[in-house]
Amino acid sequence: MIRKRTNDNVSSNRFQRSSLWQKCTNFRTLKQLHAFLVVNGFNSSPSALRELIFLSAIAVSGTMHYAHQVFAQITEPDIFMWNTMIRGSAQSLAPASAVSLYAQMENRGVKPDKFTFSFVLKACTKLSWVKLGFGIHGKVVKFGFQSNTFVRNTLIYFHANCGDLSTARALFDASAKRDVVPWSALTAGYARRGELDVARQLFDEMPIRDLVSWNVMITAYAKLGAMEKARKLFDEAPNKDVVTWNAMIAGYVLSGLNREALEMFDAMRDVGQRPDDVTMLSILSATADLGDLEVGKKIYRSIFDMYCGDISVLLGNALIDMYAKCGSIENALDVFRAMRDKDTSSWNSIIGGLAFHGHAKESINLFQEMLRLKIRPNEITFVGVLVACSHAGKVQEGRMYFNLMRDSYKIEPNIKHYGCMVDILGRAGLLIEAFDFIDTMEIEPNAIIWRTLLGACRVHGDVELGRRANEQLLKMRKDESGDYVLLSNIYASKGEWDGVEKVRKLMDDGGVKKEAGRSMIDADNSFLMNFLFDSKLKFVKESS
Template sequence: MNSSVIYIPNSTNSIPTHPSSLFPQVSKCKSIRHLTQLHASFIKTGQIHDPLAAAEILRFSSLSDYREIDYAYKVFRRMHRPNCFSWNTIIRAFAENGEDEKAIMGILLFCEMLDHGFVRPNMFTFPSVLKACAETGRVEEGKQVHGMVVKFGLDGDEFVISNLMRMYAVCGVMEDTNSLFCKNIVEDVSRVIDGKKEESNIVLWNVMVDGYVRQGSFNQARKLFDEMPQRSVVSWNVMISGYAQNGNFKEAIDMFYEMQMGELPPNYVTLVSVLPAISRLGALEVGKWVHLYAEKNGIEIDDVLGSALIDMYSKCGSIEKAIQVFGRIPRKNVITWSAMIGGLALHGRAIEALDCFQRMNQAGIKPSDVVYIGVLSACSHAGLVQEGRELFNHMINVVGLEPRIEHYGCMVDLLGRAGFLKEAEEFIMNMPVKPDDVIWKALLGACKMHQNVEMGKRVAKKLMGMTPHDSGSYVGLSNLYASLGNWEAVAGVRLKMREMDIRKDPGCSWIELDGAIHEFVVEDEFHPQAKEIHSMLEEISEKLRLLDYRPNTTQVLLNMDEEDKESALHYHSEKIAVAFGLISTSPGTPLRIVKNLRVCEDCHASMKLISKIYKRRIVVRDRKRFHHFKNGLCSCNDYW
């Protein structure tokens, strides 16, 4: 008999019932405080000695929305000979807690259950134990549990087997996962029901696909996905989230499109999974469709989906829409506030970001370390040095948060941009944690910006020692020499890069039109409309010349004559993307460009004039922030 189902003695019809139906007052509790009051009442009246009453108190404190695992554990320890339902409840509570220490406790409780010998584990016990093994990466213990599964004759139960496979997959033991998969799929297919072969267990297929995705083996995952006899929404979600989380953003969106062509509609998890990919590619029109789909299909835009939408709109250049979504979320948590503050920071709206931070504090929500990254970044983009110093000290001395490497990086970036190079270097030297390459690169970039060669050489040397094959330090030092016209030094750095086979990341920009992503690289000639794009670039150059604009050839970090330098600037990837946008959209349509590197000074100055000449709003997201060009001005006020 299933231990979670109880039969009422002397019942004439022997209808099984559940403890919650015998003690409905427990389920009606609205907080753990209400539960403790009811618990006290049960103790006072003696009802707590009824094992069903104690089991229901345990269930609520372990697994409800108001769970409190320490309280549940105390309840469990006071139970006399708990039955299998109670053991399963407390093991599951610890296994699903999300903390390694708690999950290990779940495994230990399972061992204790076996040692007591009063209760035999059942099909509901093993999945929780296996989950705990998976969460903590304890594959050896998982193998021992596997042996117990066989011993108790549950190796034919699909629910147990799927969790066993998931444990092996999460722990990276795909050979054992595949062995179980093949064995059970063959057995499953061979079953015959009413003269027909039963469909293979879709859960096992999903676990197998997920295992390959976790390993980054996307070719194998996709091959298996394509072979599936049938797919569930989970099947699609595994592939979409896997692609998105591993940087395959275009593949994630393509998979999302493919899903829409089938019979299974996207669900809440699908939308949350695909939005980060949309954000990274700046695919605003796709993001708008996702938002509209959620609203039309009654999918609740809660704090999680709402935060993902805020992040998407922010990173796709539509900060006003992000603010609208934020305003409509009824229950805001620290993640929601963090998304909004980070979005405002990305767009250089520092005062609004700081105001948002203030309102969050007034709402009684304690800021997280991620929130502080957002406000410090906002200060950096706007040159608010004193405000940044005060926030950093407030985080440590008032809120009591320990700075992460990202916070130190924000401070170095803040000080470096503002020209406080000596203070930035001293800040790095006095950090209690070892600075990473990102921090040193921030200082190297500031050295180029403020043309401090001596410090730049020291910083570059440190970087080359830390990451000898990373192009960033070499390119940074080369750019610093080039900005000062020291071509001999540039040649020396470039020669060393060639000797070490170190290649610079090529500039790349992309623009979304009608849901399609168009990608361009420097001097791109492979687009189907390359001829028309080239003509538009010539037109842009001519109109810029009529305004007496001269290309800023100091941004060409190669030793060549002025004419060649002007030509090189002419074909930067973001300019090609803008030219394509101008010929492909109607007058007045805003253009949104995403670039993988920082926008150069010449392109920045050009974009301001192009926005004025063509009466277009041009939004460019570079590696660091957004630039909103309109009527000859930029939102960054030329501080970036």
């Protein structure tokens, strides 16, 4: 256990004179610095421990887990260490740990200060823990911090975002309105609740607008797809940071204006603004949607240069997704193999990409490797491997993986899994089994499933079952000409011209006009696109 030493002037001064901590920018150097502290006896110095906790919890990205390990070994952490850990946890992907730390702090009789409450409130805001946040508000009043500007502004931020706008407004009205922070917090609260008119009114009334205020309004308009209004504010903003640029880029991507997003990215770099992970995730999404491989390679080179080849898991996953959608599965595989760290999404992206591009054997092999490595698959993984089984005609394996999903991993099949199984059986010509499978589904089959089965009946020339599938489709929709054409083609392939005429009459009576140029290849690709890439990465919405 690490113990505080009260008389540490010598070691403390020596540590402060050291510039080693200033060079600590990644996990490797952080561990080296920790080892240096242990070897040189600074591990018992409170000031050295404060620096170590600050570096691992705040300064160095992605090392919060290490901060928790170090903190757990300190027998008597001071209020700075507690606050730093709570702050780092509140900013991390696991903000609930900030609340847990606060509870430990209370249990050990450590008196909180104004910073403690602000950091805990930010965690409650991030988690949308309204009840707990109100409880923390009570603690703020009990300890006499409500009049503190820093704490009051955080309270406004909490209540505006996940508490009560009327309470936030009351706190705001009682505060000094010359302070730009509560103006921004209240404006953000109204904007996030979709009350843009009120938010814009507050924004226009602000005596002083800081960068946060501009970013709040630009982001709000961008999220709603009001890109003209967002662009107007963007152009008017006196200053811009990476958040400002990211809001615009993400807004263009969400609005389907991918070329505009790429142009904004180029402009961002032209003015010398350094992109971050959020920027690159948005740009990769835009490139994937465009399917432009050359642009994708250019973006990859930019990412590689920015991060010196040390690409995060999120960026690696986005690169795999982008290359797969651009049709370059070899590049997707290269990225996957080069990734030092992988998560389930990494495996899902490559397994699904391989399956979609017809590399069924490789897709199934990677799935089996995933299982050997004890990486737990999820519902998306099984969509990818079931599509691979369909492409490879592996009926028995498809049944096995479908049962594995339900029985071993306790994943309830959704409409995509059922659709994949119908496709597997239909492609193999097991049409009666496919009908029986649909009858046993625990959820209502949708039009895509019946259309898939109708297409299989067309391929295998089964008139009777095709008619049954078409009847089910017509109960759901009567205006899709492709459904009629498929049934008509089944009749025609068997020379049953009376049936063709009946289908034509049904179309005429229903006022349905035939679509031009739609083929079974189109229908099949549409099926796969819906099932494979329906669950594309959500990072744009979450990070904008």
